[in-house]
Amino acid sequence: MIRNVLTMIALLVPAFVLGADAPVTAPPEATGMKSLFNGKDLAGWDGDPRLWSVKDGVIHGETTEANPAKGNTFIIWKDGTTKDFELRLSFRCNATNNSGIQYRSKHITDGKVGNQWVVRGYQHELRNETNLPNVSGFIYDEGGKRGRICLVGEQATWEKEGKKLIKPDLVDQEAFKKLFKLNDWNDVVIIAKGNHVQHYLNNSLILDFTDNHPELTFSRETSEVSKDFGSLS
Numbered sequence: 001m002i003r004n005v006l007t008m009i010a011l012l013v014p015a016f017v018l019g020a021d022a023p024v025t026a027p028p029e030a031t032g033m034k035s036l037f038n039g040k041d042l043a044g045w046d047g048d049p050r051l052w053s054v055k056d057g058v059i060h061g062e063t064t065e066a067n068p069a070k071g072n073t074f075i076i077w078k079d080g081t082t083k084d085f086e087l088r089l090s091f092r093c094n095a096t097n098n099s100g101i102q103y104r105s106k107h108i109t110d111g112k113v114g115n116q117w118v119v120r121g122y123q124h125e126l127r128n129e130t131n132l133p134n135v136s137g138f139i140y141d142e143g144g145k146r147g148r149i150c151l152v153g154e155q156a157t158w159e160k161e162g163k164k165l166i167k168p169d170l171v172d173q174e175a176f177k178k179l180f181k182l183n184d185w186n187d188v189v190i191i192a193k194g195n196h197v198q199h200y201l202n203n204s205l206i207l208d209f210t211d212n213h214p215e216l217t218f219s220r221e222t223s224e225v226s227k228d229f230g231s232l233s
Contacts, residue, residue, distance in 0.1 A: 025203050026200040026204070026205070027191075029088060033086075033088070036077050039057045040054065040057075042054060042059065042075070044078060045059070045076065045077055045078065046075065046078050046117065047061070047073070047076065048073055048075075048117060051063060051067070051069060051073065052075050059075065061075065061099075069115070070115045071113075071114030071115060071118070072114070072118065072142070073114070073117045073118070074102060074117045074118070074119050075117070076117060076119065082103075084192060084193045084194065085190075085192055086190070086191050086192075087101075087103065087189070087190040087191075087192075088187070088188070088189050090187050091126050091136075091185070091186060092128075092183075092184060092186070093126055093136075094128060094183070095128050095183070098126060098127040098129075099125075099127075100124060100125050100140065100142065101124040101126065101188070102121055102122065102123050102124075102142060103121065104121045104122040104192060104197075105119045105120060105121025105122060105123075106119060106120050106121055107119050108120055108143065118143070119143070120143030120144060121143070122142070122149070122197070123139065123140040123142040124136075124137065124188065124190060124199060125139075128182060128183065130177045130182060132151070132173050132176060133151045135176060136180065136201065137152040137188075137199050137201055138151045138152050139207065139209060146213075150163070152171065152176065152199075152206045153168060153169055153172060153176070154167070154168060154170065154207060154208075155168075155170055155207075155208040155209075156209055156210075157209070157210040157211070157212055158209070158210070158211050158212060158213045159212050159213070160214055170205055170207065171205075171206050179202055179204055179206075181202070186201060186202055187201070187202050187203065188201060189203075195210055195211045195212065196209070196211075197209050197211075
């Protein structure tokens, strides 16, 4: 199924320097942000035209029984690659599906793939749910072997031997239920600096992850931004 909605996507390259202690709330939006979506059409984006459109100023993705997707498929931002960045957007999903934001990812164009819009790398999960751990914000290794790399509420690192949990309670079940807006728009900030990433939801830090895995599934130098089924504005 396709997933539903994002608004005001913007990217900053390079990002500001992060301090040793992660802030509880998201930093204010920096000057010089670059808009990735013009609010009118899909210029600068590449996705299956059967599934993606612009409706009411947002990028909208939808599958139906008559018009299904051939495996996981994404709409991919094609106007550049990123190193360190800050990504800001809003999203809305319905209750019957989930979606994701790919970053630190690679567009896969060789081998046996189900369609021409397949990517591999970090996926910031998007879901219309409030019961941990199946909620918006965790990192999934799309196309890789590590599965759910870091869950909402965790501050963690990934070493050669696997994940090492530093702090398990950046946000707990009760706090997340108050934080997330079911059936409504939610704001996301993703900050990536080298192998360190932070996810913020509605201005609150929900995940802090440092990846020291010896065989990373993404390039630390350049990566692409893409959206799996949904809408952006």
